[in-house]
Amino acid sequence: MEQAFWHDRWHKGQLGFHLPFVHPILTRYLPAYDLPEGAGVFVPLCGKTLDIGWLLAQGHRVIGAELSERAVSQLFAELGVEPHIEAWKGGRCFRHGDLTVFQGDIFALEPDEVGAVDLVYDRAALVAMPAPMRKSYVAQVSSLSDDAPQLLISFEYDPREMDGPPFPVLPVELERLYTGTHALAELSRKDVIAHQPVFREAGVTRFVEVAWQLLPSGVRGV
Template sequence: MTIIDTNFWLNRWKNNEIGFHESEANPLLVKCFPMLSLKKGSRVFLPLCGKTRDIAWLLSQGYAVAGAELSQLAVEQLFAELYAEPEIIQQGELRLYRAKNLDIFVGDLFQLSGSMLGSIDAIYDRGALVALPEEIRSRYSDHLMKIAESVPQLLITYEYDQNQMDGPPFSISQEEVEQHYAQPYQVKHLSRTEATGPLRKRIAAQEEVWLLTSINSV
């Protein structure tokens, strides 16, 4: 069974090789998040969240946040930057860092169960699907839908010529998005813009935003 290359990501954080980390909330999150139509106080899950500033933005907007992240260092930095003192609880193979309106599970995402995660209202995936190699993405999307019961998702992907550059972040086509999610979801394309940040310096790429809404709720 293919697993996430844990050493690769742990070393990226250890060596501060985190060009993927943005210094402020992602503009596409700010622009497109209202499309999820969530009430204040709703709980949003961010898989493979790192220490993204998107968490601070969501908290400032009145939402609760749950996340999963492989690197304990990233999570410690996240809480430090939020000036939050976490309560740390061992849950099976994972370690839960908890503060007001914030729960971050440290360890292997595939060890996170629905009962551990608890009730959530939406998923925001900016850096998880694109961080995973092709052979593991189906397992990831299946696991995500299993533990989250197909709640609405805001998904951000990249598309570029994969022959010119190897990921991560990996290029993901519309066909692949639909392959992973079209069964339980209605897949709606919201936005297509030229990618910015470090990726733009490496290759011409498009940043895509998708709204995934459960067919049963449509």
């Protein structure tokens, strides 16, 4: 999507993608990755998700990337901490303790700025990308994380019933996007339309949330 679209959503407080609780997929499946304390978890397009505070509480380092400065400011405010802020070529970098968030253009980030990544947690990033941008996004995240394992959440619904974002991303597309870098294993799938009033009102009849484990090719999963 155009950057102006997301800036406008945050400005107007249209945050249907923001959950008021820690995502149960994260708490359920993170142990499967057997991360050591202090592991680096990269959260692209992180918004102000409560998942970040939970990851920090588990003893992990969190590196986020988020376009909206409003979202990043609210994230640190809701964590109750005052970040150190400095400029970087894509925007501004907010840091406090084990949390670093690069506010600005994720495509301007470079691996040495992100540092060591042990896991990518893609909770709402790939599904926010229209189809023409997904290949570039996947390549960028793989580069930033050195093809680290991923916990990825995708959605499946009939695109004739609603225009995204979030967009439906089907298994066949995931296989195509990650061929050569990751092997995919489906962890769970659940129709969550009952908990999506905005989508129900838009006429969506089925909205399936799918959790995926992505491991570097050749590594065995759960």
